[in-house]
Amino acid sequence: MSNDNRQEAAARPPSGSASLIPPPDATAPVRHPDAPAPGELLGSHYEHCFGCGGLQPHGLHLEARAREGVRVTAEFTVRPAHQGAPGLAHGGVLATALDETLGSLNWLLRVIAVTGRLETDFVRPVPVDSVLHLDAEVNAVAGRKIYCSAVGRIGSPEGPVAVRASALFIEVKVDHFIDNGRSEEIQAVMADPDQVRRTRAFEVNP
Numbered sequence: 001m002s003n004d005n006r007q008e009a010a011a012r013p014p015s016g017s018a019s020l021i022p023p024p025d026a027t028a029p030v031r032h033p034d035a036p037a038p039g040e041l042l043g044s045h046y047e048h049c050f051g052c053g054g055l056q057p058h059g060l061h062l063e064a065r066a067r068e069g070v071r072v073t074a075e076f077t078v079r080p081a082h083q084g085a086p087g088l089a090h091g092g093v094l095a096t097a098l099d100e101t102l103g104s105l106n107w108l109l110r111v112i113a114v115t116g117r118l119e120t121d122f123v124r125p126v127p128v129d130s131v132l133h134l135d136a137e138v139n140a141v142a143g144r145k146i147y148c149s150a151v152g153r154i155g156s157p158e159g160p161v162a163v164r165a166s167a168l169f170i171e172v173k174v175d176h177f178i179d180n181g182r183s184e185e186i187q188a189v190m191a192d193p194d195q196v197r198r199t200r201a202f203e204v205n206p
């Protein structure tokens with residue numbers, strides 16, 4: 001793609017499907033009064049999470065920071081383990097970075113939610129060693145449905161747009177994890193004496 005075409009693609013709004021358009025009765029998202037202050041790091045919700053966990057050697061080690069409103073920013077450094085084509089980030093890994101950043105928004109709402117739908121636009125290739133600067137916000141809420149979007153830029157928060165996503169998260173009860181997760185990991189989390197770590201593993205309001 002030429003530079004001109006890339007700029008045009010970056011300026012285009014994401015081509016979301018109908019199910020990602022909030023219904024007319026959707027409301028603006030409400031930041032929880034106990035949400036971390038703007039500028040504060042959210043920290044990993046679960047040390048084994050592929051997106052943000054410190055115990056995943058090839059994970060993304062994504063660090064998200066609260067911003068004003070229901071918005072977060074995050075940084076992800078593309079490592080050789082994240083390649084698809086030689087020297088370039090794998091598209092699925094980039095989608096994971098978007099998913100993780102979008103998922104961390106729910107911590108500001110203090111709602112437990114999982115990704116129901118994630119649509120991604122890949123606008124330009126992302127080389128290994130690049131830092132992807134992600135910026136995500138909740139756009140609207142309708143019942144259990146949380147509509148959000150994100151953009152990822154290369155090199156700096158003002159850098160060229162590389163990826164964009166629109167997503168629908170669905171609020172769930174903690175039972176979603178307890179009933180469906182492998183019992184080994186669920187039991188290990190439940191046995192953790194650290195109450196904050198135990199609750200954050202499922203992003204439950206401690």
Ligand SMILES: CCCCCCCC(=O)SCCNC(=O)CCNC(=O)[C@H](O)C(C)(C)COP(=O)(O)OP(=O)(O)OC[C@H]1O[C@@H](n2cnc3c(N)ncnc32)[C@H](O)[C@@H]1OP(=O)(O)O
Nearest residue numbers: 019099100103114115116117144145168170172201202203
């Ligand atoms: C702890 C935080 C971790 C963060 C990690 C990053 C985020 C993640 O990657 S989460 C992991 C990936 N996601 C998953 O595993 C989810 C798997 N899917 C499911 O468990 C279920 O399909 C689930 C919970 C999303 C929805 O099921 P259920 O609770 O029965 O709700 P359901 O009644 O089907 O749907 C509720 C509403 O959402 C809508 N909806 C559900 N899925 C979709 C979808 N894929 N697309 C569009 N709309 C959808 C339904 O149409 C329905 O709308 P309405 O209320 O208007 O009729």
